[in-house]
Amino acid sequence: EPEVTQTPSHQVTQMGQEVILRCVPISNHLYFYWYRQILGQKVEFLVSFYNNEISEKSEIFDDQFSVERPDGSNFTLKIRSTKLEDSAMYFCASNPVNQPQHFGDGTRLSIL
Amino acid sequence: RKEVEQDPGPFNVPEGATVAFNCTYSNSASQSFFWYRQDCRKEPKLLMSVYSSGNEDGRFTAQLNRASQYISLLIRDSKLSDSATYLCVVPSQGAQKLVFGQGTRLTINP
Numbered sequence: 148e149p150e151v152t153q154t155p156s157h158q159v160t161q162m163g164q165e166v167i168l169r170c171v172p173i174s175n176h177l178y179f180y181w182y183r184q185i186l187g188q189k190v191e192f193l194v195s196f197y198n199n200e201i202s203e204k205s206e207i208f209d210d211q212f213s214v215e216r217p218d219g220s221n222f223t224l225k226i227r228s229t230k231l232e233d234s235a236m237y238f239c240a241s242n243p244v245n246q247p248q249h250f251g252d253g254t255r256l257s258i259l
Numbered sequence: 260r261k262e263v264e265q266d267p268g269p270f271n272v273p274e275g276a277t278v279a280f281n282c283t284y285s286n287s288a289s290q291s292f293f294w295y296r297q298d299c300r301k302e303p304k305l306l307m308s309v310y311s312s313g314n315e316d317g318r319f320t321a322q323l324n325r326a327s328q329y330i331s332l333l334i335r336d337s338k339l340s341d342s343a344t345y346l347c348v349v350p351s352q353g354a355q356k357l358v359f360g361q362g363t364r365l366t367i368n369p
Contacts, residue, residue, distance in 0.1 A: 178355055190303060190346070190359040203356055238302055240357075247293055248357060250302040 149173045151251035153239050159257045160229055168224045168254045170239030179222045180240040180248060181214065183207070190238065196222065234258045260285040260328075265347050265360035273368050276337050280363045282347030283329045292330050293348040294321055297362065303346055307332070334365075342367045 152171045160166045172179050181193040194204045194214055201214065213225045222241075226233055236255050240248040265282045272278050284292070291310050295303035307314050309330060313322040320333040334341055347360040 180356070182357075189361040190357075192351075192356040192358070195355045197355070205356075236300070242355075247305050247308055249305065252302045255300075 151239055151241055151249055153237075153251035153254050155254060156252070157255045157257070159259065162231055162258050163228050166226050166229055166256065168226075168237050168239075168256070170222045170224070170251055171220050172222055172239065172241030173249060174220070176241035176243050176249075178202075178242050178244075178248075179216070181224045182238045182240060182250075183235040184238065184253075185232075185235045193224070193237075229256075229258045231258050262286065262351075262358045263347055263349050263360040265345075265363050267361055267363060269364040269366060271366045271368060272337060274337060274339060276367075277333065277335050278337055278365060279331055279333045280345055280347075280365075281329055281331050282360055283327075284347075284349045285328070286349065286352050287325075287328060288352050289349050291350055292321075292323060293357070294319075294330075294332050295346040295348055295359075296343040297346055298343050303348075303359075306345070337365075337367045339367050339369060341365060 154169045179196040182190050184190045192205050194208045195202045211227045215223050236253045238253045239251040242248040262285050294306045296306045297303045307321045309321045309323050318335045322331045344362040344364045346362045348357050
């Protein structure tokens, strides 16, 4: 069964540094997402992406965040200047039209 | 009312028992609903989709009450492997984004 894959599984970064989280959505899916989950809290929506542009973003997704689909397979989340509070699990998800979202196994981001 | 609200538990039940969780949602226009399960430090995995009054898949039954705006999940003959956090998930109106409840933690005891 095809899966959403994410790399790296764990990223440790100094505060203020840039970080890029990578995702390969399922190949025939059209909608892509990033969510995050701070330890012990609920999963929160960050951004959705369709037809090569952002379709919706949350208040969390401020100017420090950006997404890109640089080629036909990768979908990346960049945080320009990381803060301690960015420490969380980051999940990528994708889905075809009118179907449920499938999640990758996440990247644990630790900001020191 | 919160967008999606669940009893956080924890629920501790013996193996073989039947357990039910409830979830309430605020958006009366929502048309689809999902239950995901999440194991510790893992990704959410789709368990069931609910588009009409309910859905049944083996030992799992989801029911939807639109008038009261709640969804329930029933697990019969629970197994040790059912131990997980169960997430009630509702798409935001007119959008693709999913709104998650805080999850209900379930532990099945031998």
